[in-house]
Structures are given as C-alpha cells and as structure tokens.
Amino acid sequence: MTVISTQDLVRRFGDVVAVNGLTFDVERGEVFGFLGHNGAGKTTTVRLLNGVLSPTSGTMRLFDLDPVEDGPALRRRVGVLTESPSLDERLTARENLKIYAELYDVPAADVSARVDELLGQFDLSERADSRAGEFSKGMKQRLALARALIHRPELLFLDEPTSGLDPMIAHQVHELIAGYAAEGRTVFMCTHNLYEAQRLCDRVAVLEHGHLLAQGTPHELASRYARSQRLEIEATPATLPLALKTLNKMSGIEDVEAQNHSVISCSGATQETIPDIVALLVAGGVRIVRVTPLEASLEDVYFALHEHAAKGAQS
Amino acid sequence: MNLCGLNWRGIRAVMTKDLTVVLRSKMILLPMILLPVMLQVLMPAAFGIAAYFAGDAIAGDLEDLQVMIAWLPAEVQGRLAAQSPGQVFLEIMLVYAFAPMYLIIPMMVSSVVAADSFVGERERKTLEALLYTPLTDSELLLAKILTAWLAAVVVGVGSFLLYIVMVNLIGWLVVDGIAFPNLMWLVLVFWVSPAVAGLGLGVTVLLSTRVNTFQEAYQLGSMIVLPVVALMIGQFAGVLSLSVLLAIGLGAGVWLVDALIFWFGVKTFNRDALIARL
Numbered sequence: 001m002t003v004i005s006t007q008d009l010v011r012r013f014g015d016v017v018a019v020n021g022l023t024f025d026v027e028r029g030e031v032f033g034f035l036g037h038n039g040a041g042k043t044t045t046v047r048l049l050n051g052v053l054s055p056t057s058g059t060m061r062l063f064d065l066d067p068v069e070d071g072p073a074l075r076r077r078v079g080v081l082t083e084s085p086s087l088d089e090r091l092t093a094r095e096n097l098k099i100y101a102e103l104y105d106v107p108a109a110d111v112s113a114r115v116d117e118l119l120g121q122f123d124l125s126e127r128a129d130s131r132a133g134e135f136s137k138g139m140k141q142r143l144a145l146a147r148a149l150i151h152r153p154e155l156l157f158l159d160e161p162t163s164g165l166d167p168m169i170a171h172q173v174h175e176l177i178a179g180y181a182a183e184g185r186t187v188f189m190c191t192h193n194l195y196e197a198q199r200l201c202d203r204v205a206v207l208e209h210g211h212l213l214a215q216g217t218p219h220e221l222a223s224r225y226a227r228s229q230r231l232e233i234e235a236t237p238a239t240l241p242l243a244l245k246t247l248n249k250m251s252g253i254e255d256v257e258a259q260n261h262s263v264i265s266c267s268g269a270t271q272e273t274i275p276d277i278v279a280l281l282v283a284g285g286v287r288i289v290r291v292t293p294l295e296a297s298l299e300d301v302y303f304a305l306h307e308h309a310a311k312g313a314q315s
Numbered sequence: 316m317n318l319c320g321l322n323w324r325g326i327r328a329v330m331t332k333d334l335t336v337v338l339r340s341k342m343i344l345l346p347m348i349l350l351p352v353m354l355q356v357l358m359p360a361a362f363g364i365a366a367y368f369a370g371d372a373i374a375g376d377l378e379d380l381q382v383m384i385a386w387l388p389a390e391v392q393g394r395l396a397a398q399s400p401g402q403v404f405l406e407i408m409l410v411y412a413f414a415p416m417y418l419i420i421p422m423m424v425s426s427v428v429a430a431d432s433f434v435g436e437r438e439r440k441t442l443e444a445l446l447y448t449p450l451t452d453s454e455l456l457l458a459k460i461l462t463a464w465l466a467a468v469v470v471g472v473g474s475f476l477l478y479i480v481m482v483n484l485i486g487w488l489v490v491d492g493i494a495f496p497n498l499m500w501l502v503l504v505f506w507v508s509p510a511v512a513g514l515g516l517g518v519t520v521l522l523s524t525r526v527n528t529f530q531e532a533y534q535l536g537s538m539i540v541l542p543v544v545a546l547m548i549g550q551f552a553g554v555l556s557l558s559v560l561l562a563i564g565l566g567a568g569v570w571l572v573d574a575l576i577f578w579f580g581v582k583t584f585n586r587d588a589l590i591a592r593l
Contacts, residue, residue, distance in 0.1 A: 013591065047590055051586075052447060052586045053587050053590060071449075071586075072322075072450065073449070075447060075449040076449045078447075080444070082444055084443075086441050086442075086443045088332060088336055088439075088441050089439065089441075090339040090340065091332065091335060091339075095332075095335065099328050099329075100328075100444075100448070102327070102328035102331075103445075103449070104449065105324065105325070144444075
C-alpha cells in the first residue's frame, strides 16, 4: 500500500525554488531515507507533506488524503520530530507529553498511562517532573521523539533524528526506528548521516537544491551510481611492499593503505579494471591470496551523485 | 466536545499550555502583577494619604478640578456639593479621573500575553511542533486569542475587586465614605474592559506577522495605550467626561474595531505564513 505519493511537487519562496519537481512514492512499513545537505529542501518537503506549507504546484497524497485540504485528518495519523526539539522549556517533560496527547486526541483515560509508558521507554521517568529547559540536548531529543510517538502514528517523519546525540543515545534511537518499522509503520527520515541511512533505510532518495538526484535501495544506488569500488587485496607478507608500490603507481587507484601485514585496501577500481589490476600485480611479482571487491557505501553514492550534479551545473 | 464543529479539547490544551508558560515567566508575570498593584492600590493609597494630611486645605486643589466637575451629571454634582472638600477630591480622583486608567490593565495584560503566545512561541522555536498538530488554523488562532483575552479579563476583574476594597477602605478611613462602584464603573469593567482586552491582543496578533521578537511585539503593542492616555487627558482638560452613556458607546466602538481586526486576523493567520517566518 502506498502511504506517500508525490507528483512534480514544487514549492517556491519568492525567487527561490526550495522544492523542484519531486516525484516519489513511499510504501507502508518502509523506512524511507531523504538524503541531502543543509538547504537541499528536506524540511520544506516534510512541511509540504504535512499540509503545513502549500505547494506552488504538483500533487501529493498521504493515506490517500490531500495534505492541504485534509490537513487536520492527516496530521492525526502522522507524528513529526522536527529538526530542533521544539519543546516548551517552561513545561515539565510530563506536561509536554500530556498536552500533546490532548492535542492528538489520545483517549482521556489513556493519557496518563501512555505518558508514563513513553517516559519509561525513553529513560526519562526520573526527570518526568523537571522542566524541559533543564535537560541536556540528548534528553530534549528523546523527549521530542517521545512526543512525536504519543498518539502511535502510522507514519513518522524524523528530521535529523540523531543530530547532536551521543553514540549511545543515537544507537537507542536507531533501535527504536527499526522496531517501529517492524510493527508495520512507515518512517520518513531526513538525514545527512549516511551511516544512519545505510543502516536503517529500505530505500533512499537523494536531494540537491530541491531536485531529486536519485532514489532506490542503497544496494541499487551503489551499483548504479558509485563511480568506483573499494578493493581489499590480501597478499603474502613478503610481497606486500611490492603490492603497495605497484598499486601506488597505477592510474585511477587511490587511498592505498596497508590494513595489516598482509592486507591492503584501495579505492578507484571498477568492475572493468579489477582483472587488469590483478594482472598487473601478478606480473609485478605479487603473490595474491585474495581479492575482495567491497560494495560501495551510500557515502560513495552520495558524493558521486553530488559530483555528477555539480559537473552538470557547470556545463 | 464538538461545539461549532471545533476541536475544543485541542483548543483547551493550547490554552493550558500557553497559560502555564505565561505563569512561569517572571518577565510576563511581573507586569501582570505590578501594573494592577501600582494603579489600583498604590496610587489610590497615595491620594488617600494626601487627602488625609491636607484636610480642608485640599479645597484649594478642587479649583483645578472644577472643569472636570462641571462635566459630571447634575445628580452627581448635587451630591458632591453636599460633601466635604476631601470627600469631593477623593471621589473625583478615584471614581472619575482614574476610570480611563483602569483600562490600561486589561489592554496591557492581553497585549503581553498575546505577544508571548504568538511571537514568543516563534522565538522559542516551539511553534513548529504546534503547527504539525491536527488543529486547524482557526482553532489555533482561537486558542491563542482566548488565552490572552481570558487572562486579561480575569486580571481586569480581579483588579476591579481590589480597587473596590481600596476605594471603600480609603473612603472609610479618610472621609465619610465614597459611593463606589457606580454604574459607570460596572459598564467599564464588564463591557468596555473586555473589548479593550480584545483590542490589545488584536493589535498584537496583527503585529505578530511583522515582528520577530517578543520584546518588539510587546513594545509596539504597548503603543495601544495611547488612546487611553488621550481619554485621561481629555477628562482632566474638561473636553469630555466618562459617563455611563459614553462608556457604552466607547465599548461598542472598541468591539467594532475588535471585530474588524479579527476578521483581518483570520484572513491572514495561516500555517503557511507562520512557518515561512521560522
């Protein structure tokens, strides 16, 4: 079932085109990553999809509802974690959650139990009655995330969910997102954390200056767009210096590094050049034990796409 | 509750949130307490003390108030003629001269609460989460208007009750009593004051789309007290006198202006415009 569907979505602010012709679908139960640098149009897209901003042109449907016409009905089914926690700092953690439970029409009899459940889940029970203004950045982010989940939304928008969090808390947030998706709910995650996207997302879309550069699974994008692959070459320890010297001389091969006494990694290889690299090493006297092509990471794809877009813009 | 097809539970939640936030801010709470204390307690007390120590010598000051007395209804003038100079002085100052000044209280309270609720929320970056809730634009606007208006009406009525105690206490201690409250004050408190509260917050709502900080909104919104100051000067200068009829007419005029401002506010208040300024 398609949860989000957009067609040629455009939003202008005066002369600035923040979102330019976005077309994509998100299926139920997916974790969909929306990748792009700051100012790429990610937050504007989230605002459009929630009916908080109106599009200049194009169409969009969420749960088959029009966000502009059916905003209130749609927002009842959606939770949003904004880029800044957007918490009332003069209210306690409990009050912040309770007020949003009322706003999202959580049944009155369930409010207290739901608030306590989330405070416990996000490790905030002990500080439930402290004002949010006294919280650390990580605690505020956890509270904001708890607030986004207060009404058990079917679709969750996360705008930079682990920005500024320490690795431990970020890991907890990742677990939560994965668990949430496992329940059949849908997650739309804006991020520029490529590791996070690679780890969590079923599909990703890469955005630049409001344009969609590419979309697909991380694997599809890697095989389609990565300009080169990393290679791991294991040689006999005695011939390792020779392998290093030979690789460093090869054109197109970069980042040559000895991982240990027998393994070298390098980048810049392609499916076509790998046999030539192996042949040159063997011809040079290197005794190869193993050659492993490593799949390009989303990071490689991301930079390849941006480089490609920048070249396109220059020409 | 679905009265008028509105989400009253959500409206009440926003009001609870905004009022709690206001009550926890010293910067907002202090003027809400100090202004009534200054206008409704300290100033009448100062006049009471002045009248007490001046005794009959205060008759000289009454010459300056003749122009104001001349505008009062005939029955009031007749009653004042039979009173002591101190009693006349206090009744003129506390019952008639102070009347327009009272209006500053609801106006300032609604203005400061609205400034915090509309602009302060944006400044604290808490507005965005609120815009993602299921409330409609009209419900959100109504919640914020009701918060500021109710706060102003409650503080206004509370101040009036305090003033009743003060004026009667001063009357009892210093002279042979002062007839207070009169019908003109009741009209002022229950008809003009709620309208004036609406005016203060209405102007702030209009300003909220043009300013970026609470301080800016508060300072610009404070300019709305100028007509009240003009009303006071008019009374002292003998140009007009706040009577029951004038109060009813004034209230009707302000309610009309309120209606126009809110009509314009509803047309311009929308998520798109608000979030574009974040």
